[in-house]
Amino acid sequence: MSMPQYHMLAGAPKxxxxxxxxxxxxxxxxxxxxxPIDPIVDETPLPEGIEAQTHKTFDNLLTVLKGLGLGLENVVSTRAFLTDFYRDYETFNALYAEYFPEGRRPARTCIGTNGLARHALVEIDFVARRPDAA
Structure with a gap:
């Protein structure tokens, strides 16, 4: 087993x-x-609503993946956290499906939580696998 590498990527949010x-x-x-943080001006207010926040969150995730030479096709698992689960779950799922079309959807957990940093409505993390990994 190799040693872990820790990545801080230019263009990704602070x-x-x-x-x-x-x-x-x-x-x-x-x-x-x-x-859904602006990666250029950290103090920019978060976008309004679950739709805008979901798209901004995916933009930030794509920036990190791209900085590592990866894309959504390399994602094998996701976790999503919603602060208003019952209100936002259906809308979130519809938006999520735009990024991961049927037949190419990673394993996923979606969790309702009572709060996220910056009072965000959504947070998403990924586990990806390099295609050339043994």
């Missing part, structure tokens, strides 16, 4: 706590949960 954007070991890439 972390809201002490963590790396991603950690990688033996071809597995664990992408830290991303929020």
């Amino acid at each position: 972390p809201v706590a002490p963590f790396s954007h991603a950690c990688e070991i033996d071809g597995w890439v664990f992408v830290t949960g991303q929020l």
Whole structure:
């Protein structure tokens, strides 16, 4: 087993706590949960509503993946956290399906929670696998 690599990626949002954007070991890439934060101006207010926040969160996740030479096709598992689960679950699922079409959907857990950093409505993390990993 190799030693883990810790990645901080240019263009990704500034972390809201002490963590790396991603950690990688033996071809597995664990992408830290991303929020709908503006990666350029940290103090920018979060977008309004679950739709805009979900799209912004995916933008940030895609920035991290791209910085590692990966894409959504490499994602094998996701976790999503919603602060208003019953209100936002159906809308979130419809948006999520735009990013992961049928036949190419990773394993997923979706959790209702009572709060997220920055008062976000959604946070998503990924586990990805490099295609050339043994």
